[in-house]
Amino acid sequence: MLKTYIRPTQIVRSVMRSFGKTSVFTNRYSTCRTVKCYAIGSRVVMTQDERMMREITKALMEAGVQDFEVKQIASNGYSARGVGSIIVRIGFEEQA
Numbered sequence: 481m482l483k484t485y486i487r488p489t490q491i492v493r494s495v496m497r498s499f500g501k502t503s504v505f506t507n508r509y510s511t512c513r514t515v516k517c518y519a520i521g522s523r524v525v526m527t528q529d530e531r532m533m534r535e536i537t538k539a540l541m542e543a544g545v546q547d548f549e550v551k552q553i554a555s556n557g558y559s560a561r562g563v564g565s566i567i568v569r570i571g572f573e574e575q576a
Contacts, residue, residue, distance in 0.1 A: 488545045488570045489515050495539050496566075499532040512569050519552060519564045529566060536568055547571035 489506050492515040496504045501517040519529045533550050540548050549569045 486543070488540060488543065488548065488574050489513050491539050491543055491545075492536055492568045492570070495532065495536045499528060499535075501532075512571050513575065514570070515568045517566050519566055533566060540568075540570075545570065545574045547574050 493504050493506065496515070496517045503518060505516045507514045507516070529552065533552065536550050547570065550566070551569075552564060552566055554564045
């Protein structure tokens with residue numbers, strides 16, 4: 481399985497960067513790791529973000545990752561950039 485050689489977080493970061501996301505953040509929590517990037521509010525970019533989310537799902541499934549969640553979070557109006565985000569949660573058991 482590909483996840484044995486390339487960490488799932490690196491796979492997600494690579495897909496995000498291929499869609500032009502330059503600010504990508506990886507965080508560690510007690511039960512998982514997350515990879516996050518910002519989304520932009522326009523409809524054209526939202527469509528691009530939806531394609532990116534499908535590509536992330538496809539790449540992780542092809543790598544053999546089973547415990548993950550891809551979701552889009554709307555802006556709360558208080559973020560520094562005023563935009564929502566795409567967050568991918570990956571369980572620790574999936575980490576190489």
